[in-house]
Amino acid sequence: MMPPQPTRPYHHGDLRPALLRAAVEAIGHAGPAATSLREVARRAGVSHAAAAYHFGDKAGLLTAVAVEGYRLLTEELRGARDAGFLEMGVAYVRFAVRHRAHFEVMYRPELYRPDDPQVRQARAVTAVLLYGTASPDAGRLAAGAAAWSLVHGLATLWLNGNLPEGLGADPEEITRLIAPYLSIPEQ
Amino acid sequence: MMPPQPTRPYHHGDLRPALLRAAVEAIGHAGPAATSLREVARRAGVSHAAAAYHFGDKAGLLTAVAVEGYRLLTEELRGARDAGFLEMGVAYVRFAVRHRAHFEVMYRPELYRPDDPQVRQARAVTAVLLYGTASPDAGRLAAGAAAWSLVHGLATLWLNGNLPEGLGADPEEITRLIAPYLSIPEQ
DNA sequence: CAGATTATCTTGCCACTGGTTAGATCACGT
DNA sequence: ACGTGATCTAACCAGTGGCAAGATAATCTG
Structure with missing residues (x-):
């Protein structure tokens, strides 16, 4: 029964x-x-x-997703840190593609609580990796922002299908193709 | 009464x-x-x-907003075309900030119908301006994608409050500060 | 081990949303 | 004057996020 x-x-x-x-x-x-x-x-x-x-609430759930996302991104970046600047950019794009859900939440702050302490802290840790130091001078700041903007724009444009097909289908390869146009003064 | x-x-x-x-x-x-x-x-x-x-439906309304957005962006870019490459980048960022609502819809294709004929056409017109020609060769394609990625990433990061404060508060100025890190071979 | 307390989860409700349908109102051509 | 089509409203539906009350289980305390 x-x-x-x-x-x-x-x-x-x-x-x-x-x-x-x-x-x-x-x-x-x-x-x-x-x-x-x-x-x-x-x-x-x-x-x-x-x-x-x-x-x-829903924002709370997405906040947790964002925190997890920043932590995963930090891992990915740490893994590429010793392979050089270019590989960190490739790692950024790879993260955006492999962890698309996390990435899309992270950069839609209106969907969660970007001021949540855990979010702030996780993002700060990521930022240190992106700028190479915890207290960047004006030059490093601008160079870091340029590099970050490039890979971030590339990732979002790719995710939205806004890149021309002529560039190929593999976002990591496109990154290697695009990134050399950026000239960052060595240290 | x-x-x-x-x-x-x-x-x-x-x-x-x-x-x-x-x-x-x-x-x-x-x-x-x-x-x-x-x-x-x-x-x-x-x-x-x-x-x-x-x-x-709602997607239809947002589709109309996106079309209007691409037309406005085209105008803005056309106005800066003769002032040089850098100024086109500045114009892109200025558009994103001044027409934030349009910009945010345009790059969230899940909210509207990106395959709508009017959208496709308006976006194609914009792309011609961004790449400088209707049929770019491989070099121009990569260079154009690099420039586009840089300003697009800069615009979205700024809109989301993800740029460090040390760079200043004026997104157009930040663009002029950041863009020189990009080295595009002349023609 | 019994009883009380706390953590976890469900049910039921509310106001709101996007979408659909039937019908009301109006503009316009003939 | 009349009818036809365009435009808008009212009413309804299922689905949503959030909240409150209560059910169930785990854990603590003696």
Whole structure:
């Protein structure tokens, strides 16, 4: 009589990370704006209120995604740091493509709480890597901003399909093709 | 007895452009994702179904905003064409800042219909200006993509508040500061 | 181990949204 | 004057985010 379904326990036990995974998955399908809190909760097999309990609201969930994104980006950049300046740019673009959902949330501050302490701190750590030092002088600041702008623009244009096809289909290769146009004075 | 209110006529008479203006205004306040069709209609003083009549749906309205945006960008770029390469970059950033609502819609293709014929055509016209010719060779293509990526990245990073304060507060000035790091072979 | 407390999750509700349909109002040509 | 088509409203639907009340389970305390 009793259907032998393994009656999912009332308490999930590991819901917060499960919701985060579900959110990244859902955002990957429909983009951050079109992703609903309820859809994320459905993917995780819980009610939408459970998600609200863990993250407060939708902005809270996306804030958590953004924090995770900055941490992943930091990892990616750290891994390329010793391979030189160009490879850090390639790593930036690779991150944007491989972790598209995270990337798209990170640079849509109206969707989350960019002033959240965890966000600020994670972003600060990333910035140190991007500028090469915690207290860059005016020159390094401008050079860093130029490099960052280039790869960031390239990544977003590629994600939106705004780059001409003649450049090829592999964003990392396009980065290697484009980046040499930037001349950063050595140190 | 009859209140002397000038009883708004049943037919607006000029609703389509009025809705477009209202949309740009609303997007300027809350961003494109958080702007509702109903809010736009309210601003124009009509029911939301009236907006749906003229634009089909929300994506249709945003498609119209995007088309208008590409036309405005084309104008801005044309105005700076004779002043040199750098000034075109400055014009691009100026457009993004002055017409923030348009810009934010244009580069969020998931919010509208990027394959709409009018969009494709308007974007193609813009691309010709950006690459300097309708059929760029491989070199020009890469150089153009580099320049475009740089100013596009700069504009989006500035709009999101992701540039360090040390660079100043005027995005056009920042452009003049940053752009020289790009070395484009003359012709 | 019993009882109380706390953490986690569900149900049910609200106002709002985008989209659709039927019908009201009006402009315009003949 | 009349009808036809264009324009707009009213009313409805399913889906959404957020909130409050309550159910369930884990954990702490004696």
